[in-house]
Amino acid sequence: MADILPNMTKLAQDAPPHPFYPLEANIVGYLANEWSVPKLLGVFFAGCAVELGITLLIVNRFNPTLRKGDKAALLWFVVSGTIHVFFEGYFAFNHATMPAMQDPFGQMWKEYAYSDSRYMTSDAFVLCMETSTAIFWGPLSYTVALMITTQHPLRYPLQALVSLGQIYGDVLYYATSLFDHYFNKTTYFRPEAYYFWAYYFFLNFIWIVIPGILLVKSIRATARAFQALETQSAAQQTNGGSKKRN
Template sequence: MENTLHSHPYYPVGASIAGYSPNESSLIELLVKAGGGCTALLGLTFILVSYARPRLCLHDRMAILWFMLLTAIPYVAGTLHCFFEGYFMVNHREMASAQDLFGQLWKEYALSDSRYMTSETLVLCMETMTVDLKLELDESLQGWSDLSLYKQLLWGPLCFWVVTLIITQDSLRHPIQLLVCMSHLYGDTLYYATSLFDHYAHNISYSRPEGYYFWLYYFFMNLIWIVVPFCESRSKKATVCQGRRLNIEDEYTSRLSGSKYSNFVDSRSIPAGVCGPFQNPLEPRPG
């Protein structure tokens, strides 16, 4: 029994992983299948969006592909919001022996982070983020973190919603998109932090010693989900702030209309920051 638990290629060497069996497919086969599926999904999405909304700018089309990506291919920490993560939640106890496409992909990625083979919690404290999800987990889901359920049931559908909002050019897309991007940054930061904490504080490494497992699988693949959300969040923050400023200017103009200050200032000439949240919009500008 001891040999069965510890006969695996994952680190730490003493990790208990019952029923492990090597992947039947080669890495090239897995990459071709996964890459082909992703290419087909994103290509079809791009064609449909271009046909339905030909006036959408390139940035919006790329944003649509990105959020479709988040719902259908590996996300922060090697998970998926909806499909891949849902598979993991249901099958995590039998993952070590799985031979289907998703199972083999999980086992390959787990060479850089064996926590996915042992079903360890990815974060130490996420209860405050899940208190509103009044859900009873069935037996197959017990032992997995609230973070996984949270992302699958909330952030995945939110990504689909963002795609819809972008296609319909709804202004609500900006705050929702900012919210989703910030959640990605938060989740990926926690993912890195928990692993690094175990490495430096407890001298526990979850990655194999070969450099490409750590730097390519673990570091680079997850860094993408920090860089892109960071850039998107900055863009959305600027858009939201600009919209707020224009609303303040419109309110400023409306409240000046008919008052003794009505001829005092052209609202569109108001410099940024004049009507801040703590300023009286009816107060004349100095000078």
């Protein structure tokens, strides 16, 4: 026991300092961000604005009569798909070297990791969740956007599937982190309230609120379709019976 304590102290002294919690987390190769938070946010929102602008131009050309609500849903799936495929896919591909990354995506992830250091340690759950999200929900989000543009009949079933998957992943994300916080006494977010409420809670809660609304709309649209089908089928049976009697 006497030999173990000095060794542990030496390891702690040799470990590179980092700003993430828990402070004893093993984060290899950490480099502080070179860009400021306003610059990172500016790049992110500028990219989103360009993408949404181009999307609107394309949609207005191919389906100018598309309703505003459908356009809003379409834009959501385009942005969501891009974040899933490129941003979350970036993490899945670079998770092992994330602490040292200095490109815009890498610095964005390091900034977000102030609210969840699991993104700096290749946490098994976070890595598997982000990888599956990039592979499945990303491409399917683009598919839903295309189906909304073309008013494809499979739009609502697929919209429900993607929305439910996003909600499910978000719930598990919250649950695993908060379970460790309250049960295992392991906290992954810094003590400043901003990182918990603005980054961890708010940014992820978006993927519960909007998918929740779209899921409800999908269920209602599906119910109306089945109701119309049953009404039509009943009317045909009634008309068929009347003709036979005549």
